[in-house]
Amino acid sequence: MKRRYLTDLDGTLLQSNATLSDYTVRTLTEALEQDVIISYATARSYQSSTTATSQINWRYPVVLYNGSMLLDPLTGKVLGGHWLGTDVSNEVIELGRTMNLAPFLFALDGDDRERVLHEKLSRYGDTEFYASRPGDPRFAEVEHLSCPPDYRTMIVTYIGRREEVEPLFRAVADRYGPAVHLHFMLDNYIKDHYFLEISHPLANKEHGLKLWCEQVGCQPEDVTVFGDNLNDIGMFKRAGRRMAVANAHRELKLLASEVIGSNDEDGVARVIEADLRGYNEQD
Incomplete structure (x- = not known):
């Protein structure tokens, strides 16, 4: 079964200095090249998130503004969202x-x-x-x-x-x-x-995850999510596998399937690499 990952950026995938480590870039790039579905859900805009993660060629929809908007990074097309009147x-x-x-x-x-x-x-x-x-x-x-x-x-x-x-x-x-x-x-x-x-009341990561799943053809329980802060709680309530980085808010850790390495320890990338290694060994 194809693996699907949706990660927060700040405090989770990004290091404390708001950059990606070389290891994270290499690991996620290799996974994407093997057709693993990886994307992000962030409070950032597309402009800001693209600047922070420009070393990775994202190919699946990205969840922006805490779930307010879903965008195709390949075409720049807005795929959906929830707008405040x-x-x-x-x-x-x-x-x-x-x-x-x-x-x-x-x-x-x-x-x-x-x-x-x-x-x-x-x-x-x-x-x-x-x-x-x-x-x-x-x-x-x-x-x-x-x-x-x-x-x-x-x-x-x-x-x-x-x-x-x-x-x-x-x-x-x-x-x-x-x-x-x-x-x-x-x-x-x-x-x-x-x-x-x-x-908008539906502009949160819980509904952003739902919209994302509709675009990539899966259910929330099929997805591994990563997060660190309270705005990730919605994703953690819906996803099947919930990974909180070691530096995460205590409340998020209580909802997690597992607590992993911190954002400065490449926690997200190490989980994906281990999953991919295990998946390939099964083949």
């Missing part, structure tokens, strides 16, 4: 404005191109996030942020210290409840800063 997007932006917070708006324009709209950046978390993506053509500064009527919102993202962002998290949760998906997480790279992401 324009009215709700703008209401959330205005709610943040009452707390002196302005987000990044991640959306698709009318031509299915990724866009990131934002107001003038001045807060540390925002400027650090922007600086980590030099020359990224998606970003555009606007005087007063709102979602254009022909855009489809993937995620509204706020970045800040916990005491800055948590009140907005609670306010959005109180106002919208299950009508939105909220993800509130400590960032891997900006010290002491949190990400608050607001998206």
